[in-house]
Amino acid sequence: MFTTDTLAVQAKVRFDRHGTIPRWRNPVLDQLLSSRLLTIHRSPDFDHFRSIESLGDHRSIPLHWRNFAACFAAVTLKSCSIYLQRSFPRILQAQYSSTGAIVAFAMDDAVSVIIDGVEIRSPSVLLVKGEAACEIVEPQANLNGFIKFDAIEDRGWPGEAGAARLIATQPAALAALRSVTRDILLLASNSADLLAQPQVIGQLEESLLQATDHVLQTPSQPGDAGRVDLDNYLRLVRKLDEFLHHNAAQVVHSADLARELGVSVRTLNNAVVAIRGLSMHRYMRLRRLWNVRQLLVQGAAAEGLKAIALANGFWHMGEFRTLYRDLFGETPQQTLDGARQH
Numbered sequence: 001m002f003t004t005d006t007l008a009v010q011a012k013v014r015f016d017r018h019g020t021i022p023r024w025r026n027p028v029l030d031q032l033l034s035s036r037l038l039t040i041h042r043s044p045d046f047d048h049f050r051s052i053e054s055l056g057d058h059r060s061i062p063l064h065w066r067n068f069a070a071c072f073a074a075v076t077l078k079s080c081s082i083y084l085q086r087s088f089p090r091i092l093q094a095q096y097s098s099t100g101a102i103v104a105f106a107m108d109d110a111v112s113v114i115i116d117g118v119e120i121r122s123p124s125v126l127l128v129k130g131e132a133a134c135e136i137v138e139p140q141a142n143l144n145g146f147i148k149f150d151a152i153e154d155r156g157w158p159g160e161a162g163a164a165r166l167i168a169t170q171p172a173a174l175a176a177l178r179s180v181t182r183d184i185l186l187l188a189s190n191s192a193d194l195l196a197q198p199q200v201i202g203q204l205e206e207s208l209l210q211a212t213d214h215v216l217q218t219p220s221q222p223g224d225a226g227r228v229d230l231d232n233y234l235r236l237v238r239k240l241d242e243f244l245h246h247n248a249a250q251v252v253h254s255a256d257l258a259r260e261l262g263v264s265v266r267t268l269n270n271a272v273v274a275i276r277g278l279s280m281h282r283y284m285r286l287r288r289l290w291n292v293r294q295l296l297v298q299g300a301a302a303e304g305l306k307a308i309a310l311a312n313g314f315w316h317m318g319e320f321r322t323l324y325r326d327l328f329g330e331t332p333q334q335t336l337d338g339a340r341q342h
Helices: 004-014 027-031 171-190 198-216 230-246 254-261 265-276 280-297 302-311 317-328 332-341
Strands: 038-043 056-062 070-076 080-086 090-106 124-138 143-149 163-168
Touching (some): 027 080, 027 171, 038 171, 070 171, 143 171, 171 198, 198 254, 198 265, 230 254, 254 265, 280 317, 280 332, 302 317, 302 332, 317 332
Antiparallel strands (some): 038 070, 056 090, 070 080, 080 143, 090 143, 124 163
């Protein structure tokens, strides 16, 4: 049982000597600058504190007032919104609200939060479908990420509508979701023009959805493997490959693929894992990398290298070069230079 006095003591112990989050814990938030796509709101004290209204109705009671430094950054894409929040020691009554779902997670492993009496242990995420109330205590300031999805049809995410659920996940999956969240916020801060391109926004959202799919995957229960209909999975993957072959010039999102094939995203991913031995995300990425290579081998213009990467769904150029080099043993530019020499 936690009392307000106990929590205040814990907060005092866990804070640094200034009572705020150590700066090494929130370098991304400190790097962000407002842009036409990124909004930053800083609260100098509790009297001027502003909650993230788009997430629902929130009422906070501070556990102490020392060195108050709450802040949040927000960016809105086409069908989802992303928030990064530096909170403060508080008791929080949260009434989350969305037409689809809200996914909340700590941006580092030093989180300290109690939700509905359960102390959160990393790695885990909070999934809210529709509207749901949560009783939350934050003994210390935390750095939290929130993704609000307008719609989640056919994703196969666990939990019921109108409920909040804590979901344990794998460290690598949570790290990937954190990374995508950071990248998008930094892009919105530093490269707003890039995010103005509809194709790039679509790929950013797909990256978020895929990372969230991975975080929310629940392990198969014992005996599930014996019930899997591999024949149906095989037919489904063959239909997938046929569709991708006839739409090689397009970057197709997982939800659109699942809808085209008449299944949920979860079922489609399970089929690809069973037949191809890779997650759908990795399988699709592998195909897209090979498509890029085919175009480069044909001697695409150097100034079109970035355009080719974007057209195939690679919006993070540094990551694209790393993935390409790891797969083919050379950089995209080296492939292009070799094609020109022949």
